[in-house]
Amino acid sequence: MSVLVAIPARYASTRYPGKPLVPLRGAGGAARTLIQRSWEAAVAVRGVDRVVVATDDDRIRLEAEGFGAEVVMTSPDCANGTERCAEAHAALGGGFDIVVNLQGDAPLTPAWFIEDLVAGLRRDGSAELATPVLRCDGKTLNALLDDRKAGRVGGTTAVFDRAGHALYFSKEVIPFTATRYEQADETPVFHHVGVYAYRPDALTAYPGWDNGPLETLEGLEQLRFMEKGRKVLCVEVEARGRQFWELNNPEDVPRIEAMMAEMGLE
Numbered sequence: 295m296s297v298l299v300a301i302p303a304r305y306a307s308t309r310y311p312g313k314p315l316v317p318l319r320g321a322g323g324a325a326r327t328l329i330q331r332s333w334e335a336a337v338a339v340r341g342v343d344r345v346v347v348a349t350d351d352d353r354i355r356l357e358a359e360g361f362g363a364e365v366v367m368t369s370p371d372c373a374n375g376t377e378r379c380a381e382a383h384a385a386l387g388g389g390f391d392i393v394v395n396l397q398g399d400a401p402l403t404p405a406w407f408i409e410d411l412v413a414g415l416r417r418d419g420s421a422e423l424a425t426p427v428l429r430c431d432g433k434t435l436n437a438l439l440d441d442r443k444a445g446r447v448g449g450t451t452a453v454f455d456r457a458g459h460a461l462y463f464s465k466e467v468i469p470f471t472a473t474r475y476e477q478a479d480e481t482p483v484f485h486h487v488g489v490y491a492y493r494p495d496a497l498t499a500y501p502g503w504d505n506g507p508l509e510t511l512e513g514l515e516q517l518r519f520m521e522k523g524r525k526v527l528c529v530e531v532e533a534r535g536r537q538f539w540e541l542n543n544p545e546d547v548p549r550i551e552a553m554m555a556e557m558g559l560e
Contacts, residue, residue: 295391296343297412299336300366300382302375303329303358303398305351309447309543314354314398316541319551320560328541329354330361331401338405341412343390347398348382374515376490377501383494392416393497397488399541402553407487407531414458414529415491421459421527422496423519427452427484428531428538432475435483437539437549438467446543450486450514452528460526463514487531488540490516496524 303314310316314332317325326334329347336345347358350370358365366385372378379395392412396403407426415424430438430451441448451468453461462468463486475481492500496519506521508514519526537553539546553559 295416296389297341297392297394298383298386298390299339299342299345299394299396299408300379301329301332301336301345301347301396301398302368302372302378302382303332303347303349303351303354304370304372304378305349305354310541313541314349315357316547318401318541318547318554321555321558322560324560326361327357328401329358329398332396332398332403333358333361333363335401335403335405336396336408339408340405341409342394344386346382346386348378350378373505376492376497376515376518379492380497380501383497388494388498390494393492393494395490395492397540400488401541402536402538402550402559403487403489404534404536404538406534408489408491410531411489411491411529414527415493418458418527421525422493423516423524424491424527424529425452425460425516426487426489426531427454427528428487428533430481430483430485431477432479432481433477434485434538435467435475435481436477438483438485442467446545448542448546449540450488452484452486454484454528458528458530460516460520460528462520463512463516465512465514484528484530485538487538
């Protein structure tokens, strides 16, 4: 089964304009932009046939071409990364069996997250979309709770049934727990990782569906699939000692840089 990884990136982010071009310093002090680090995460994945950056901005295009990425220009009217991936897939002529959306704000995504995700979608013929979830330790959960208390919209959490099919995703911390966990404790909360793998038929149909009330309220594109009754598979992945965080706000830059330093990531 052929696999395309598309990295949607836009300059005009509501919460953090220009985010793809923000430099992130690794453990050795070298600074590379967010979009370059996201592309490097994508090309490290085994079993991928093609990696492209999908953008509507020439500044991002020039940066991406400068470090050797293939770029597909897409419309500025794309409402989210899934719509941008659908447009990029069509611009390439289609033909891929699985399209992976590695959002351009997740540079710490390990290669095995995506490999496990693709394998999960191959196993579950009933699912039209798959996305990874990572069980939070106390450190991650407390960071999510602290963000919400400070009025910041940070990571997304997910709940799912025993077969792994999603029940809901939210920018609130779900399920509710009144417990304050120690740093290394295992918790009942799963952090949604911003990566998606689609079957091409569902991806092609997605831009033609109206936004539902849940997607509109939460600002989470995967909820459009759920509101249309399409099955979303949550694939539990293992951290293997890696820390994970998305770059959503300016305050996340030092947090991610500290994680890279701690993990020795250049």
